[in-house]
Amino acid sequence: MHKKGIKAALLSVFFTIITVLAGCEPLLVLDPKGPQAERQASDILLSIGLMAIIVIVVFALLVYMLVKYRASKQRADYEPPHIEGNLWVEVIMVGIPVIIVAFLSYVSVQSNYIVEAKPKGYEDTKPLVVYASSSNWKWHFSYPEEGIETVNYLYIPTDRALEFRLYSHGPITSFWIPQLGGQKYAMADMVTTLHLAADVPGEFMGRNANFSGKGFAENTFNVTAMSQKDFDDWVKEVKETAKPITEKKFEELLEPGHLGQQTYTGTHLEFSPPPSGHEHGEESSETSESDTHTGSHTEHEGMSH
């Protein structure tokens, strides 16, 4: 029994240490700043709780069996009996997991529809559409309605639905701002949509989470959430001060490397439209109308090096 006991104690001590150490600052994913991340964090905590019960039951059963039935505790002539299965025992050990899994499935399906829709609480707001496209190893953020574009940083208004349309000028990447919500892939031949929103102003970490080659580790961007008014001021300022993005300039930007933060007026979408193939049902319903750009669609460049 001792070894098992030591082991259980070790595990619990270890978890306590981790919780205390990590407690100094809450873990990003469990410190949500928007409705999507909140839903995900609550799913995570719910499943940790439920799973903890299962773990405790298994650990307890194991310790009980090992303590009670070890050879040193039995008579020397003890002959363990031959026992086949038992229908009721099996019904229980299938039934209870089925109930747990059914419950989690129910929550999971609900959450799927929630995170794939306009964020809760902001259904009435007009979403801010941002095209986030990745290239080795940068992020390009195009605000088509505002007519501006940034590199490696993202300004967003709080209390408003955000609709990120993601695609890639290179390998598959994954757009992720842990405190606002989970990630989604950006790919070369399809635009994916990620619905996010920020409840409070602040600075958040954003990154590409999907391995994309040599510069992957540094493929990050800063997110600043601010009030709608500050955001409008920023847009105005950019329009007054920044240089326009040109086709030539954009091609330079696509070269592999890490640029710092940059700001332009206009967007590259006008001369280098996002991929149009393989659009998927649910997300594309709204895209078709707001997506028509004035730029020439016949030009086909920038997609390959």
Add this chain to the structure above:
Amino acid sequence: MDFFDRFAVPHPSIAIYASMAAIGLTVIAVIAGLTYFKKWGYLWREWLTTVDHKRIGIMYLLSALLMLFRGGVDAIMMRAQLAVPENTLLDAQHYNEIFTTHGIVMILFMAMPFIMFFMNFVVPLQIGARDVAFPRLNALSFWLFFMGAMLFNISFVVGGSPDAGWTSYFPLAGNEFSESVGTNYYMIAIQIAGIGTLMTGINFITTILKMRAPGMTLMKMPMFTWSALIANVIIVFAFPVLAVLLAMGTLDRQFGTHFFTMDNGGMDMLWANIFWVWGHPEVYILILPAFGIYSEVISTFARRNLYGYKSMVGSMVIISLLSFLVWAHHFFTMGQGALTNSIFSITTMAIAVPTGVKIFNWLLTLRKGKIVFTTPMLYSMLFIPLFTLGGVTGVMLAMSAADYQYHNTMFLVAHFHNVIIPGVVYAMLAGLHYYWPKMFGFMLNEKIGKWTAWLLSIGFIFAFMPMYVSGLDGQARRMYTYSEASGFSLMNMISFVGAAIMAIGFVLIVYNIYYSTRYESRDISNDPWDARTLEWSTHTPVPEYNFAILPDVRSNEALWDAKKNGHVLFKGDYEKIHMPNNSGIPFIMSCIFFVWGFSFIFSLWIPVIVTTIGIFVCMALRSFEQDHGRYITVKEIEETETNLRGA
């Protein structure tokens, strides 16, 4: 010189030159040793040309241990690089190569041959057969696997390692972003090894279905044989997918097709989908035989029959079916929408139910038992709690909306190591200790064995539990470095310490083999563990014909039946035994495959054509060969049996 430039490593470093020197010296030492001790003939007759399932099994074991070392060195280098922020031990390119090869080596060239070792060594003995159904095909399977593994490993010093992750997602792995031959190695080496695996699958399904001892109906098969049967069925369904996928990847990279490219209608999503249609069942190919080993070990050392035999079989069948219906959970974040994600979320969670049934059956096997803590049992008892942790985090990952936060993070890395290490690796080590006496005629030292199990487990907890935390804190996987400000330092340092403790554990395994070879008693019985199944009813060491008389089986614990109920296993007189002849063709053909693969990787088409002809010549030789095997006479059997009984 232009011709030779292609073989240069694109990113050389001291480590690579040192490895080159080490590989060169080892090869020279092996050749010199074999020549000096005049062992070439022995090597050729007894090993390179053997078709004996037991020897092929042992060769799988040696390869697996070798590859465990390679993959382990990769692992410790990764943990060392990440131990402190902004470390410069490795640069991005080397780190990328190392995590790529770590994944491939550990799964395809370590875990797979380890499983193959158990299937080869144990299954024929457990079903009372004299060999597998197609012994020569079995040799070819091994040698193809071995050549594939060697080909993959030389990438490190010739031409450069693959660096696009073990999943090798396009377009990153395509020509646009991976110009070196590294990914060609991936495509060709795995292809060659995969052909071997596919043939193993066919071979073992046939063996188990057709060659069982009289009286052994399907529901009287030992649990490991059941797990091997199901794993091989999965192999036969899953590995052709891999073969096609790798062929498509090769066509894209070397022949200008556009299956996965960024332009001309290629679809990067297609690679990910097909990869996981193979990749997920692959996980179950590894874990089911591991479950089989645990079932044998737990029942032996609880001194009780396995609880819920039928539900154990049933749950494995259900797992094997579900394993083909969950692949999209590897990319919930690809944007396929809420409905698709919901379906795959539910199928994934459903796997928890049959897996849970197995855990509870093992727990109930302990009930009313008489538990003996041997090393194999200790591994199994450490497996249950640790694997349960990995299993429940799997259920957490299956919640697709939450997975948007886990995906591509250290949380995921923690999860799959948490199922693979306690699940598969512990089973391999438990099985290694368990079957060692049957293979070599002496036990591995129990004291060192138990120390190893505890060290590995403590190391494991320290190495992988922090990853759950840093994953939830936003640490993406596959990052070669991170900043001080990210706050990941502490967790990664703990992880490194854990990895170091595990490394000590693995070194202890090697030491145990050395120590036991020198000092452990050779005087052991045929059945040192007081076990329950047929493999323990024959002699140690096992004669080449396995059983002088084929056993007569009445239950799924044939030997126990014989020991406790007085059932007579071996009835009748000796008869001459038909055995297959050794053959050099599998080895030679696989060597040609190696040259073929190497030439293909470097697009050297003339050698490719020559070796392709060579491969077909080998096949033709086999087709026209008249070889009806040989007979072992009754007299020879009698002599062998008397000797073995006397020993």
